[in-house]
Amino acid sequence: MNNGLDSKIPGGPLEKKWSKHKFDSKLINPANRRKYEIVIVGSGLAGGAAAATLGELGYRVKCFCYQDSPRRAHSIAAQGGINAAKNYQNDGDSVFRLFYDTIKGGDFRSREANVYRLAEVSANIIDQCVAQGVPFAREYGGLLANRSFGGAQVSRTFYARGQTGQQLLLGVYAALSKQIAAGNVRMHPRTEMLDLVLVDGHAKGIVTRDMVTGEIASHAGDAVLLATGGYGNVFYLSTNAKGCNVTATYRAHKKGAYFANPCFTQIHPTCIPVTGEYQSKLTLMSESLRNDGRVWAPKAKGDKRPPAQIPEEERDYYLERKYPSFGNLAPRDISSRAAKEACDDGRGVGPGGLGVYLDFADAIKRLSEPVIRERYGNLFDMYHKITSEDAYKTPMRIYPAVHYTMGGLWVDYNLMSNVPGLHVLGEANFSDHGANRLGASALMQGLADGYFVIPATIGNYLATQTGKRPPPDHAEFKKAEEDVLARIKKLLNINGKRTVDSFHRELGLLMWDKCGMARNDAGLKEALNRIKEIREEFWVNVKAPGANEELNQALEKAGRVADFLEFGELMCLDALDRKESCGGHFREEHQTPDGEALRDDENFAYVSAWERTDGTPVQHKEPLVFENVHLAQRSYK
Amino acid sequence: MNFKLRVWRQENPKSEGRFANYEAPDIPSDASFLEMLDIVNEGLILKGDSPIAFDHDCREGICGMCSLVINGTPHGPEKATTTCQLYMRHFRDGQTIHIEPFRAKAFPVIRDLVVNRAAFDRIQQAGGFITARAGSAPDGNAVPIAKPAADLAMDAAACIGCGACVAACPNSSAMLFVGAKVSHLGLLPQGQPERMRRVLNMVKTMDNEGFGNCTNHYECEAVCPAEISVAFIARMNRDYAIASVRESVE
Ligand SMILES: Cc1cc2nc3c(=O)[nH]c(=O)nc-3n(C[C@H](O)[C@H](O)[C@H](O)COP(=O)(O)OP(=O)(O)OC[C@H]3O[C@@H](n4cnc5c(N)ncnc54)[C@H](O)[C@@H]3O)c2cc1C
Numbered sequence A: 001m002n003n004g005l006d007s008k009i010p011g012g013p014l015e016k017k018w019s020k021h022k023f024d025s026k027l028i029n030p031a032n033r034r035k036y037e038i039v040i041v042g043s044g045l046a047g048g049a050a051a052a053t054l055g056e057l058g059y060r061v062k063c064f065c066y067q068d069s070p071r072r073a074h075s076i077a078a079q080g081g082i083n084a085a086k087n088y089q090n091d092g093d094s095v096f097r098l099f100y101d102t103i104k105g106g107d108f109r110s111r112e113a114n115v116y117r118l119a120e121v122s123a124n125i126i127d128q129c130v131a132q133g134v135p136f137a138r139e140y141g142g143l144l145a146n147r148s149f150g151g152a153q154v155s156r157t158f159y160a161r162g163q164t165g166q167q168l169l170l171g172v173y174a175a176l177s178k179q180i181a182a183g184n185v186r187m188h189p190r191t192e193m194l195d196l197v198l199v200d201g202h203a204k205g206i207v208t209r210d211m212v213t214g215e216i217a218s219h220a221g222d223a224v225l226l227a228t229g230g231y232g233n234v235f236y237l238s239t240n241a242k243g244c245n246v247t248a249t250y251r252a253h254k255k256g257a258y259f260a261n262p263c264f265t266q267i268h269p270t271c272i273p274v275t276g277e278y279q280s281k282l283t284l285m286s287e288s289l290r291n292d293g294r295v296w297a298p299k300a301k302g303d304k305r306p307p308a309q310i311p312e313e314e315r316d317y318y319l320e321r322k323y324p325s326f327g328n329l330a331p332r333d334i335s336s337r338a339a340k341e342a343c344d345d346g347r348g349v350g351p352g353g354l355g356v357y358l359d360f361a362d363a364i365k366r367l368s369e370p371v372i373r374e375r376y377g378n379l380f381d382m383y384h385k386i387t388s389e390d391a392y393k394t395p396m397r398i399y400p401a402v403h404y405t406m407g408g409l410w411v412d413y414n415l416m417s418n419v420p421g422l423h424v425l426g427e428a429n430f431s432d433h434g435a436n437r438l439g440a441s442a443l444m445q446g447l448a449d450g451y452f453v454i455p456a457t458i459g460n461y462l463a464t465q466t467g468k469r470p471p472p473d474h475a476e477f478k479k480a481e482e483d484v485l486a487r488i489k490k491l492l493n494i495n496g497k498r499t500v501d502s503f504h505r506e507l508g509l510l511m512w513d514k515c516g517m518a519r520n521d522a523g524l525k526e527a528l529n530r531i532k533e534i535r536e537e538f539w540v541n542v543k544a545p546g547a548n549e550e551l552n553q554a555l556e557k558a559g560r561v562a563d564f565l566e567f568g569e570l571m572c573l574d575a576l577d578r579k580e581s582c583g584g585h586f587r588e589e590h591q592t593p594d595g596e597a598l599r600d601d602e603n604f605a606y607v608s609a610w611e612r613t614d615g616t617p618v619q620h621k622e623p624l625v626f627e628n629v630h631l632a633q634r635s636y637k
Numbered sequence B: 001m002n003f004k005l006r007v008w009r010q011e012n013p014k015s016e017g018r019f020a021n022y023e024a025p026d027i028p029s030d031a032s033f034l035e036m037l038d039i040v041n042e043g044l045i046l047k048g049d050s051p052i053a054f055d056h057d058c059r060e061g062i063c064g065m066c067s068l069v070i071n072g073t074p075h076g077p078e079k080a081t082t083t084c085q086l087y088m089r090h091f092r093d094g095q096t097i098h099i100e101p102f103r104a105k106a107f108p109v110i111r112d113l114v115v116n117r118a119a120f121d122r123i124q125q126a127g128g129f130i131t132a133r134a135g136s137a138p139d140g141n142a143v144p145i146a147k148p149a150a151d152l153a154m155d156a157a158a159c160i161g162c163g164a165c166v167a168a169c170p171n172s173s174a175m176l177f178v179g180a181k182v183s184h185l186g187l188l189p190q191g192q193p194e195r196m197r198r199v200l201n202m203v204k205t206m207d208n209e210g211f212g213n214c215t216n217h218y219e220c221e222a223v224c225p226a227e228i229s230v231a232f233i234a235r236m237n238r239d240y241a242i243a244s245v246r247e248s249v250e
């Protein structure tokens, strides 16, 4: 039934799997490590941590990013925090509880063994970061402080003001800088990976474009690690940085890597609403705000009064009403849908009625304004900059926005894809968050993969590969370089009448409407047709000016959008196949009488891994087996 | 809103640059500065002109990738704000806006408004880290750190590495950037073992990269989007003095 997908989950009891696997894994002796060249694409938490750690172990590492410095990877933007099962608060947390919350939060569509491992190493991550000098928030007694995030009833989230991702990434960047200075890592910023190269069926390197000179070059390695982040920008508007792309993973997909669960995307409930068509990105207001903010919409349809004039009894604190035990901290998918429901019902606020309130009045009354300022000051400032509204005086307006992608390249327990040698880390893989990621768990996963998992598992592959690294002028590299260059020439020569952004916006709107917060059979089929049409027009009517041999931002974008135009189709296909609702994937045909997601464990408890072919993509199913948790309808009531 | 733009155009590091004039008509007041440039670029592309190259990524004020000198000020007129977080409603309708790259010997122009800030990376590589091998860290709560010290370290660590401090300084000094990193790590107990080596090596690299000296203009603090305080420069100078003395004694 699993069509040759071997997840390589070790045997034995759940709590022993990772230790046993580490013991069983092959080691490379220190003197031999420098004989291996490892190509790492991405310098975010996952890629940067992997590069620093593997460099320190003595491997020779090449690391790539598209920004001008590894310190600017998109991980930098994470605000709220990072989870770890430290139980410093003595509030009943444990590795098993973090594991359970993550499996349940993911709506039972992730692998038990991977998630357990994640929970297990979470504590080491905090230790590691503290040792590097990450200035986490502390209590007056000098101990580390915690806050709560959605989907949890314990306080296990560590944070550094509203800039947790920045501080964690700067820790990674510092460790990476040390390895660069030591000569163990060679860093290639402003360099974009445009193809994966296979030799005898194994991933043995990449082809890149130097974004300043346009030079196309080959980099050979004994193994390739992709840690290139998520594909949320397929929706054009998202909370991701402008450069986030699917290119690296999609080109690997075209070379044979299976893409798993592409339809699992996360819509974050608390973002600043869209204001206009010119808008280039959406801004997240961290979920941590829901620790103190109360979400509400007017009870009456079309109520246009300013919030202060709507009396208490005419407000609907809908999360508290519908989910009394989790209240405002209900998980993201559920909170987002509830906001959409209120707006679809005509009770939305702000321009276009696409917004609900996040109100701090009670918290300010209870704790005082300075306390709220200390906790969230930078978020309130950011809100003020964008909207010119003062959230200390009037509630924030928020609306859901695309934020994270749970889907990604399929990997086994070693983080290796079905293509031997190709490993995938961080948001770019599919492995740990199922159909919905809990807040503060992506940072945890990125660092777990980079600092602790890949250094232990990569030996299993490398040990079989001694002396097999091809030279970078191997025929396969030459061919890949020619293909890359031909595609660039083709894009530059179309010289049509529409800009890249106009295509991207059109695709994004379509994906948001048909493959966003709610999906249905007819809509997805319509999207599949439309995407083909948009793509066809793109290839005859796009205008990417300039040349390859220069810094050419329009060309960079064109290449990425061309990939999104193929990838969007795969997302819709996956969404169409999954005739159930789970986590962020809400199929309107499959809901409970009170509008909650209705899973179908009998038929859909599998990972859907897509293989690219010349015709329709072929689906492989990895069945999900639950031995330690009881499959239940997720309830936060 | 309508604007007139005077924008620095330069094809590559070797070519001569010049200012070019553009119209930016019908700009929504809620658009950000970079969205305004996006709109202008869409027009340029459709006309067959080359779009204005500028650096950006997160567009929420944290990655430090965006830059630009706007009407003479790095990151423009708003205090504690990066260019990507600057909104057009802060400009006057009809205003002429001058847009230039960050200028400093150590930040050569790559194209138009894009500059090379790799010198910052090299300073960091010279010592901006605490050695902590993955797997060998003690428990996170093993060493309590008083909240005021942790908070102060965080104030310094908030630097986004954009380089506005250098662009604002008449001497193109990088002291605020280096001072922030030296202070962040030096304020924490974990940072003590490497503290002296760190400051010596980072300052030496800073000098070698061609950044100028600090002569107390404090323009850096005024433009810093992360509001890094010049007090961190003083802290670095103290550390540097102690480290130099110790070095000469040893
Ligand atoms: C606004 C925001 C707030 C968030 N807040 C939180 C939070 O509070 N807690 C939490 O746990 N998670 C949060 N997340 C999610 C989390 O930040 C990300 O999932 C995580 O940081 C991803 O890390 P990564 O290392 O996998 O990828 P990234 O950090 O995205 O790094 C990708 C790297 O790959 C490189 N790259 C990409 N494509 C190419 C290519 N083709 N060629 C060369 N290089 C390439 C990039 O240059 C970059 O270095 C947030 C996300 C966003 C958008």
Ligand code: FES
Binding pocket: B055, B056, B057, B058, B059, B060, B061, B062, B063, B064, B065, B066, B082, B083, B084, B085
């Ligand atoms: S684009 Fe990231 S700080 Fe401006």
